[in-house]
Amino acid sequence: MTALTLLMITSAYLAGSVSSAMVVSKLFYLPNPRMHGSGNPGATNVLRLGGRLPAVLVLLFDILKGMIPVWLSYYLGLSPLMLGFVAIAACLGHIFPLFFSFQGGKAVATAFGAMLPIGTELAGALIACWGIVVFVTGYSSLAAILAVALSPVITYFVKPEYTLPVCMLALLIILRHKDNIVRLVRGQENKIWEKGRATGFTQSKK
Template sequence: MQIFFSAIIGYLLGSISFSYLIGRYKAGIDIRQHGSGNAGATNTLRVLGKKAAAIVFLADALKGVAAVFTSYLLTGSDTGMAVGGLAAIIGHNWPVFFNFRGGKGVATTIGVIVSVAFLPALFAGIVAIMLLLVTRIVSLASLVFLTFLPVTVLLSDLPAVYFWMSIVMAILSYWRHRTNIVRLLQGKENQIGR
């Protein structure tokens, strides 16, 4: 029962769309009707600038942290934290408060995985950041991060539930980035700063 409540709370936390709220507060717009149409930090960067994007990224990551911490308080178990964290990502991607039109879940995923598997997340993150600096393509760096993550988690001594959680994270990310993948294969994906 506690795991069920962890999932519900995680989902509701994830459903808070900070890019939408910041867009309304700062510019009176629905961020989903501008730029790429995505309710996330990268589109916020394109539409509203660096400061707003940084706030959105941090807030989205922190709701992942909050979901994991709440699940720990409720269940005290690795399975509970994994379920609560995944529910937060699902909430971000398909938020109940915003007609199920959310973002792609990368920042929230980072908040979740850093909370339960810091070193594996750090190693995968270093690879992704290096790639981002070279290519300036956020979607590619995000996909590489989520691809390497199960490997780094598997090579750690963490409970198996976190490996399976990282697999689900990767599947969710690939699904949400499917149009980006098409553009990457076509050589047409957008770069930041251009």
């Protein structure tokens, strides 16, 4: 692994560590998304807590956190496998942010941003999959899980050389959703328009 690769991986992690949900929530004087709603510092929870504009800003910034490091790494000539490590580093930064006590979100938007440089075909297919599942079921988490699970298959038909990196990224995001999967099976998961249940951390503070 070259010094350039290590630099891009480190930079991606640091970029991912900037919690968009926390920053936007402070700017809009919203409740701490790690302490309220679902307890997840992501766009869906900010939507519940503060409405569309803050949620859109969080979504945009989270996408850019994944897209910019991968795009730069691509133009710097990193191999597909190394691009996968850069993408994972950005997502790990979002999940375990250095600047926010290592308590982050699910990294769905950041992973989506990291996949954007692969091509508009993949991006369009993932958006369509997410949108259809949300429209039919109302579950943002289920939509994210299914879209991410399909991403390696779609990548294989679009740019097969990126299939392995996308598989690595998809596995990370699905593992991050293990609690959501349990709640979905038990029928306890919140739908996107519902207020999030109190988290265990919040309940312990009451």
